[in-house]
Amino acid sequence: MSPKDYIAYFLIVNLILKELGKNKSFSLGLPKSKILDHIALFCYFHGVMAKKQKSITVGFTSLGCPKNVVDSERMLAEIAQAGFLITAEPDNADVVVINTCGFIAPAKAESLEAIRHAVDCKLNGTVKKVIVAGCLSERLREQLFTEVDGINAVVGLGQRDNIARIIKKTLSSAQPTAYLNRRPHTTSDDRTRLLITPSHWAYLRISEGCNHRCSFCTIPAIRGPFRSKPKELVLAEAAELVSAGAVELNIIAQDTTYYGRDLKIKNGLAALVSELEKITDLAWIRLMYLYPAEIDARLIETVAKGEKIVHYLDIPMQHINGKILKAMRRPDTKDRLCRLIENLRSAVSDIVLRTTLIIGFPGETDRQFNELLDFVKWAEFDALGCFKFYPESGTGAADMPDQVPEKIKQQRLEELMLTQQKIAFAKNKNRIGSELTCLVDSVDSEGLAPGRFYGQAPDIDSVCIIKNCSASSGQFINTKVVGTEDYDLLVEQISS
Numbered sequence: 376m377s378p379k380d381y382i383a384y385f386l387i388v389n390l391i392l393k394e395l396g397k398n399k400s401f402s403l404g405l406p407k408s409k410i411l412d413h414i415a416l417f418c419y420f421h422g423v424m425a426k427k428q429k430s431i432t433v434g435f436t437s438l439g440c441p442k443n444v445v446d447s448e449r450m451l452a453e454i455a456q457a458g459f460l461i462t463a464e465p466d467n468a469d470v471v472v473i474n475t476c477g478f479i480a481p482a483k484a485e486s487l488e489a490i491r492h493a494v495d496c497k498l499n500g501t502v503k504k505v506i507v508a509g510c511l512s513e514r515l516r517e518q519l520f521t522e523v524d525g526i527n528a529v530v531g532l533g534q535r536d537n538i539a540r541i542i543k544k545t546l547s548s549a550q551p552t553a554y555l556n557r558r559p560h561t562t563s564d565d566r567t568r569l570l571i572t573p574s575h576w577a578y579l580r581i582s583e584g585c586n587h588r589c590s591f592c593t594i595p596a597i598r599g600p601f602r603s604k605p606k607e608l609v610l611a612e613a614a615e616l617v618s619a620g621a622v623e624l625n626i627i628a629q630d631t632t633y634y635g636r637d638l639k640i641k642n643g644l645a646a647l648v649s650e651l652e653k654i655t656d657l658a659w660i661r662l663m664y665l666y667p668a669e670i671d672a673r674l675i676e677t678v679a680k681g682e683k684i685v686h687y688l689d690i691p692m693q694h695i696n697g698k699i700l701k702a703m704r705r706p707d708t709k710d711r712l713c714r715l716i717e718n719l720r721s722a723v724s725d726i727v728l729r730t731t732l733i734i735g736f737p738g739e740t741d742r743q744f745n746e747l748l749d750f751v752k753w754a755e756f757d758a759l760g761c762f763k764f765y766p767e768s769g770t771g772a773a774d775m776p777d778q779v780p781e782k783i784k785q786q787r788l789e790e791l792m793l794t795q796q797k798i799a800f801a802k803n804k805n806r807i808g809s810e811l812t813c814l815v816d817s818v819d820s821e822g823l824a825p826g827r828f829y830g831q832a833p834d835i836d837s838v839c840i841i842k843n844c845s846a847s848s849g850q851f852i853n854t855k856v857v858g859t860e861d862y863d864l865l866v867e868q869i870s871s
């Protein structure tokens with residue numbers, strides 16, 4: 376961009392500012408000269424970037440769980456830093472990158488559908504290259520090329536940080552190429568991300584892989600053995616996210632309770648959370664994916680006494696029947712799981728509990744299902760996710776005898792979810808009249824805002840609906856619960 380172009384941009388910005396000056400609502404809390412500098416600089420860089428990237432646009436689709444979101448955010452940062460233009464219209468992008476999920480059949484189907492759609496766009500001539508990354512690439516590897524004809528590159532998990540280089544190579548190559556390492560044995564550095572989530576909350580992944588061998592699960596085969604991210608790296612990443620505006624960090628891993636074991640750190644998760652609590656400007660720390668058998672007294676005490684750790688735990692329990700748990704290769708027993716719930720509730724009276732269950736595991740009888748149903752009624756979880764069992768190739772459970780017919784799985788799933796719905800609705804009703812601190816997630820022009828109290832994890836749980844909200848997204852406000860709407864709470868702002 377020449378100095379002449381820069382001056383032209385500057386003049387255009389001046390005109391825009393003059394117009395904006397007439398609008399009373401325009402205020403950034405900065406002197407106008409400063410705003411002018413910022414916008415001019417923005418235009419300058421935007422102009423340079425647009426020129427550099429004029430011919431290369433990248434459309435990005437992120438599928439799957441929060442762990443995959445972190446990988447997507449890292450790839451997006453690499454792509455942007457390399458000078459490509461990330462477009463909101465993937466159907467018309469030069470290159471489409473799909474970060475896939477390969478965990479269970481429906482996730483695989485969703486990923487394959489997205490890939491086929493991108494390949495169709497390529498055949499229609501609106502897209503030039505299709506690159507497939509993520510868990511499905513790692514799981515199916517070169518087989519993906521035969522699964523969907525037209526893919527240009529398959530990128531394994533270990534090649535995540537090379538995505539920009541791979542895009543460049545793919546653009547100049549006619550040959551479909553697989554970029555796959557042998558199974559990764561280190562953790563990745565997840566700093567420098569282009570957040571998909573709103574800037575006021577983010578995921579903080581503390582480890583990679585899993586050392587458990589649940590008989591239904593493909594994750595250890597896809598993501599390798601458990602590797603803790605060094606504490607210094609986790610803390611640096613957390614500080615980076617907070618300085619970029621995050622007030623809530625959601626701690627994720629395949630099993631967060633296992634943190635530090637491979638590094639020979641005792642009470643790794645509790646110690647890590649205590650360090651995270653020291654970060655100024657961080658308000659909420661939320662623990663997700665806790666393996667029930669590893670939740671000990673020290674961790675419960677950390678949750679009870681912590682100042683920033685929210686009283687919310689996500690503990691996937693999968694089942695309650697002893698025989699099924701054993702066949703799942705889970706170390707829990709019904710007694711231990713029930714005791715854990717009791718201990719958590721007596722130590723942390725306002726604890727909000729979420730769990731995940733699997734319905735229709737091979738051999739699950741009506742009786743065993745009813746036992747699970749009774750457990751759900753007794754435990755009264757605040758939130759519950761339930762999945763039908765899928766026989767995934769390569770897992771022990773896929774070849775087990777007595778597979779449950781699909782129709783029965785579906786009936787059981789519906790019955791269980793209806794039972795849980797009654798529990799969740801009753802719990803919501805009990806909250807009417809109570810006061811809650813809410814984090815505002817977004818606000819529309821009418822002042823309607825979805826927000827969350829500590830018992831609602833982002834993108835997975837219900838929300839608080841705030842009418843006439845005068846705060847901005849990312850702010851905490853005091854509210855009163857005035858009603859319910861399905862799984863959501865209707866709240867009124869009391870003060871900011």
Ligand code: SF4
Nearest residue numbers: 585587589592594629
């Ligand atoms: S703990 Fe979770 S990720 Fe690990 S094997 Fe079991 S279900 Fe899979």
